[in-house]
Amino acid sequence: MVFTSQYPKLEIPDVGVSAFLFDTLEVGDLDRVAVIDPRTGTETTYGQLRAQVNALAGALAARGVGVGTVMALLCPNIPAYITAIQGMLRAGATVTTVNTLYGPDEIEAQLIDSQATWMVTISPLLPQCAAAAARVGIPGDRIVVIDGAPGHPDLRGMIAEGRGAPEVHFDPATHVALMPYSSGTTGFPKGVLMSDRNIVANTEQTRIVLGPTTDDRVHAVMPFFHVYGLIALMTMALRGRAAIVPMARFDFVEFLSDLQRHRCTVVVVAPPIVVGLAKHPAVEQFDLSSVTVVYSGAAPLDAATAERASARVGAPLLQGFGMSELSAVASAIPRTRGDLPANAVGFLLPSETCRIVDTATGAEITEFGDDGWTAPGELWVAGPNVMLGYLGNPEATAATVDADGFLHTGDVARVHRDGYLAIVERVKELIKYHGHQVAPAELEAILLGHPQIADAAVIGVQDAEGEEFPKAFVVLAPGAQLDADDVMAYVAERVEPHKKVREVEFIDVVPKSAAGKILRKDLRQREAASA
Structure with missing residues (x-):
């Protein structure tokens, strides 16, 4: 039995990520705040952000960056990250995001596998970047240091060249925009090939359900190098014309201070932070009344902890489910459905279908029990957000995405007769x-x-x-x-x-x-x- 989304099927715009986010800006959007630097309070409007993105794309194009160029981005959540990655995408490059905790050996491995020929980073992370780049033959003039370093181009200087965005042509359905790395359901990290269409689809799917608006200020503590932070947070907020408040280095008290100081309305976190919201004594010392919803994803969260955190923050805490291979999100709970069980991970996004398959027999599970739930089984998901595949690994791709287009998630789930899902555990765990x-x-x-x-x-x-x-x-x-x-x-x-x-x-x-x-x-x- 195929379970279908309760939402109408979407028409996915046939455009690249950058055009989807910035060519759709209306006159009234230009003066809206897009990014707030939490440390300085500096605000960047959508009009300013688009100008920066276009100028950076032009500077990169003048240096030979375009369709087919792979650029590695190693940077914490700072405002310039948004300009950098969007400028790279605007130039037609493929971006492989790198974990900020990686050392030279891990960076080198990703550079080799992804065939990256450029790097973008910040000066504190330059030593490990430069060491890895030297090993694979990336010269200093192809390492962009956002905040500047001798012998390297910097973001401000490239933008100041004042070049216009290049004309770039590619098929959004097949052009690889992002290449994050994921261990998938098993094995070593693999490059996940995400097309512009994958990203545009999932951004629109998620935005329709979660609905950030121009009145929202979205706190961004989830790392942008992870698809959860990149798509379920950054691109969704940008498309909704909300303001993003990025946090470069996590500190729980500073996190609470950000929420209070900048009157954040939407908080996107992972379970460890929810545990802090549920138990840390500092929560009581801050005014969190601006928060209207907390979203948790990236890992399982138990119902009791979710309920305690929700009560202390004074806002619903809602879960979702996704993975890199699904271009971030497969299911989510809309703000209006705080009545769902605390362990629910929401409804299938628009244009998605799923199957639940018995892990022992391989038989499809189709019946609902007396409690309204199916028996648990592996979750298979199909939709426009399913990745193109794994880089250079057709065997792993075939083992993960079947001939019918269903991605075998490796997660054990149940479906409720009312249409929402709950995740039980990873199959391999x-x-x-x-x-x-x-x-x-x-x-x-x-x-x-x-x-x-x-x-x-x-x-x-x-x-x-x-x-x-x-x-x-x-x-x-x-x-x-x-x-x-x-x-x-x-x-x-x-x-x-x-x-x-x-x-x-x-x-x-x-x-x-x-x-x-x-x-x-x-x-x-x-x-x-x-x-």
Whole structure:
């Protein structure tokens, strides 16, 4: 059975990303604030931003950048990031976004795989960029240092050349605009080929459901190098003519200060920040009354934590689901549907369909139970936002996107008869305990409900007989008085016997990616090292 979106099918504009965002500006939009620098309060209007983007595109074109050029962008969330990436896209380049935590070796690997011939960065990150660039033969005059450095072009100087935007011609359905890197459902990071059409489609799909308006100020703490921050935040806000307040380096108190100082209305975060909103004592010290909605994505979030955070902020906390291979978002909850269960990840976006497939038998799940939900199964999604494929990896592409165009997400989900979805767990993260499937996210949600536990993660480990069982890694709150037996007893009182946590290790911090996903591989490596 194919489940369909409740929204009317979209007509996707047949244009590139830049034209979609900036050629559609109306006269009344030009003086609207597009970007606010939270540190200085400096505001950039849409008219000014478009002029910067066009001038940068012209300067890049004069240096030979165009369709077929791959440019790597390594930069934190600063206002100039928006100008830089939009200027690169305006010039017709393909942009591969790089994790700001990468060192020279990781940068080099991405440069080689993506075949990037240009880099754009900032001076504090120049040493690792320059080291990687030297290894692959990218010269200094092809490393743009946004804030300036000797021997390199800088953003202000390139814009000051005053060149007009070049005329660029390509097919939006096949031209690769963005190439972020994702591990996908398995394996090492792979270049995700996202066309202009993919991005335009998902921006419009998401905007229709989430609806940022000209009255909104959207806080941008989610890294722009991740598709969640880039598309579900940046491009969606730009198309909605909202103001973006980017945050370069996360600090929880500074984050709260930003929300208060700049009267942010929309907050886009990952689960670790939601945990802070639910538990951190500093929340009570700030006026967050301007916030009308908090969106959480990029990783699972339990219902109890979502509800506590929502109550403390005084605004609905709504979840969505997506992945790089879906050009960011597959499902989301509109602001008007705060009545949905806190663990719901919303409705399929316009022009999307999905299937739920039993992970053991491969059979499609079609029936709703007495509780209104289907049984859990792997989520398959089809729509105009499904990626073109993985760079240079047709085998991985074929294993992920089937002949009918459905992308096999690797996530276990359920569909409610009213049309909304909930994510249970990643297929590969499920723990098999004596034949029973145990979802780590369920146990993590229970652990986070304990007032003396600040954070937690669960993985499957093996006993002496090779049987897998759940082990919890727990971060205690300041002043907590818990031992392993206390933790295991707390969970045992709340789950079926096969789901009990059977080992506990106390740690200082749960390892997580920049997008907020628990790095279970790091915990497995820790476990292997101690074995």
